[in-house]
Amino acid sequence: MSPRRFLSRVLCPALLLGVLAACDTPSSGDRAGQAQTRTSTTARATRDPHSGLPFIAAADLPPEGQRTLRLIRAGGPFPYRKDGSTFGNREGILPRRSSGGYREYTVPTPGEGDRGARRIVCAAVSPPDAECYYSADHYASFRRIRP
Template sequence: MALVCGLLAGCTTTAPTATHADGTCELSGLPPQAGETVHRIESGGPFPYPRNDGVVFGNYEGRLPKRERGYYHEYTVPTPGRSNRGTRRIITGGQPLIRPPEFYYTGDHYESFCLIGGV
C-alpha cells in the first residue's frame, strides 16, 4: 500500500527529496545508512541501539496506515557525527520481522514517511 502524504491527516511534505508523488521512495535515493539498516533488519541484526531497535512502533502520530498494535517496528538509521539516535528511522510493517512486507523511511522523526519500493 503506497503512502500518499497529502492524504494523511497531519502529514507534512518534508520527506526526503527522493520521494515520488505517490509517497514512495527508492532505497538508492535515501542516505546510505538506510540501506545498511534494511540489510541489518533482513539479517536479524546486530543493531546499533539494541534496546530501541526492533521495538513496536505505536504510530501515535497516525501518519502511517492504521494497523493493529504490534504491526509496525522501528529501527534507527544512524546519522554520521551524531552521538545520539538522531531523527532518522526505518519503520517496518507486517510479519515476519526479518522479511516484512513494508519498509518506511522517516528522516524527520515521524513527521513524514515514504514507502520504500523494491525492498
C-alpha cells in the same frame, strides 16, 4: 469594445486552444496514441496506493539507511538497543495496524551523539522488506520504501 471585436480577441483564442488540445488527444484508431497511453499507465507509481505516501527507492536512501535496511532483511544484529522495538504510529501517518504492528529501527546520522532523527519503520507481520517506511525527521513524515 464591439461584440464582434470581443469575440475575435477573447473567444477565438480560447476556442483555438480547445481545438489544439483536442488535436493532441489520440483517436481510438491511433495505434501510436494507444501505445503511449499503455506506457503511461504501466509507469511506476510515485505514491504507494495503500498508504498514499510517496515512494523512495532503497538505492535513494542515505548510505546509513541502506545499511539499516540490509540489517533488517538479515534479521540483525542491530547496533541500538531500541532497534526492533514496537512503533506505536501515534502520529497516524502510516496505515492502521493492530497494536505492535510496526517495528522501528535507527538510521544513524553522521555527527549525532545519540540515535538522531532518522528511522526505518517496518510492518511486524510481513516479510521484513515487504512494507517499510523511511522517516528523516523523527516521524513527522514518511516515505514508503519501494519493495
